[in-house]
Structures are given as structure tokens and as C-alpha cells.
Amino acid sequence: MAGLEEACAVHEFGNDADRCALLDAAGRCFAKLGYERTTMAVIASSVGISVSELSTYFPSREEVFHAVSASVFDMFLEAQRIPVQPGTDPRVVLGAATAAFIESVFRFGRLFTLIEDRAAVDPVVKEQLETAHGRVLRRYIRFIEGLGQTGAATPCAEPAQLARKLSDAQWSGAERLIDAPKDEQQRFIADITAASERFIGIGGVTELTSRTAS
Structure with a gap:
């Protein structure tokens, strides 16, 4: 989801490549599986990290989704x-x-x-x-x-x-x-x-x- 990678660079994470990659992967998971099936474990697995590592960025699935949606809206506005x-x-x-x-x-x-x-x-x-x-x-x-x-x-x-x-x-x-x-x-x-x-x-x-x- 290249667009989300571009958008997250516009949002609050600056040039933090790890967070951008994480948001991109999370966006793919949410789009493919829906909200309920996209657990923290699913997101962590999609980027090859542990749930505890994921939690250092976002403590909950809800906060991951908030960051993903914020980046998507940034993309719409920048467009x-x-x-x-x-x-x-x-x-x-x-x-x-x-x-x-x-x-x-x-x-x-x-x-x-x-x-x-x-x-x-x-x-x-x-x-x-x-x-x-x-x-x-x-x-x-x-x-x-x-x-x-x-x-x-x-x-x-x-x-x-x-x-x-x-x-x-x-x-x-x-x-x-x-x-x-x-x-x-x-x-x-x-x-x-x-x-x-x-x-x-x-x-x-x-x-x-x-x-x-x-």
C-alpha cells in the first residue's frame, strides 16, 4: 500500500521508516481481514516483529487503526x-x-x-x-x-x-x-x-x- 507509506511521511512520524512500514503493513491487514480479525498479533507477524515490540509503537489495535486512518486522511488532503x-x-x-x-x-x-x-x-x-x-x-x-x-x-x-x-x-x-x-x-x-x-x-x-x- 504505497500510498499509505507516502501519507505516513506527511503525518506525525516524519521519516521514521519503521513506523511507516508498520502502518503500511497494518493498513494491508485491516483492508484484507477487516477490523475484528486484525489483531495485534496479526499486525506484528506481518512485519516480522513481536507483539511486545509492536506495543512500543502502539499500545493497542485501536491506536494502530487511529494512526492508519489519520495517514489515509492526510493522503486525501495532500492529493x-x-x-x-x-x-x-x-x-x-x-x-x-x-x-x-x-x-x-x-x-x-x-x-x-x-x-x-x-x-x-x-x-x-x-x-x-x-x-x-x-x-x-x-x-x-x-x-x-x-x-x-x-x-x-x-x-x-x-x-x-x-x-x-x-x-x-x-x-x-x-x-x-x-x-x-x-x-x-x-x-x-x-x-x-x-x-x-x-x-x-x-x-x-x-x-x-x-x-x-x-
Whole structure:
């Protein structure tokens, strides 16, 4: 799970290769076996250490999962940090950010859905999920507001409402297609990007349809 290795480097562990390898292995275990079957012994065995050694990093399975989910959310947020040069076509920015975010969902696959499931019963994961959702949403709102203020777009709805609907559509649509063929995943990215352009009003089409807003 290379993406998790990259993400943990962004998170609190810095360049600690041992912890990054541990989180990567734990993420694989959780994704493959689910939460209940992924014990401390399973995680320790997957990286060739003892449970006592694992406990020096994380005292419990719950804390391992919290670290894994935190790294995953860091990856989602970093995926949307798109370098933008002055004068860049907003369609290019929107397309790059949309594709990067959705492909991050595809990349983490079942680990992503497990994190969402755990958020329903684990307050720490719930807070992580809500924080990530909130940050993504605020970025989207600022993007739409900026286009409206400069006259580069004519959004079909109030920016916060529109950003929420489009963000939810991306998140839920990507989750449904985690196991879909690659070409179907790419069609979804193209379709949701085109719809987002229309609803944001980049190109003059500002009619919000129930198909994508739902």
C-alpha cells in the first residue's frame, strides 16, 4: 500500500521508516481481514516483529487503526494540493483536483470503506473523518467563491451548498466504484468533472440537475 507509506511521511512520524512500514503493513491487514480479525498479533507477524515490540509503537489495535486512518486522511488532503500557476484555466485545476481525490479513494479501496464503518462506532475516527470532510469542503467552497468573484464562473447555487453536493457526489460515487473496472472508474472521473464544470458555471451552463446532486 504505497500510498499509505507516502501519507505516513506527511503525518506525525516524519521519516521514521519503521513506523511507516508498520502502518503500511497494518493498513494491508485491516483492508484484507477487516477490523475484528486484525489483531495485534496479526499486525506484528506481518512485519516480522513481536507483539511486545509492536506495543512500543502502539499500545493497542485501536491506536494502530487511529494512526492508519489519520495517514489515509492526510493522503486525501495532500492529493488536492494542486500547484496552480497564475492564469491557469480553472477547468484544469478542477479536473486535476477532482481526479486526484477520487483516485485516492480508489487507491485505498477497502481500507477506505472500513474507516467509514469504524467512524460510526469510534469517536476518534469519526472526528478524523469529519475533519477531513470539512477541510475538503472548505477548499471547494473557496475555489467556487474565487471563480465567482473574478467572473470566471457563474455558479448555479450558493457556493457552500454547491460544494457540499459535488463533494458528496464525488465521495459516494468513488466509494461505490472501488472494485469497478479501471475504464469505468475513469468514466466516472470524466463525468463528475464535466458535471462539476457545468454546475460551477465554467462555460455558462448553470442548471443543477437532480441526477448529480443526489
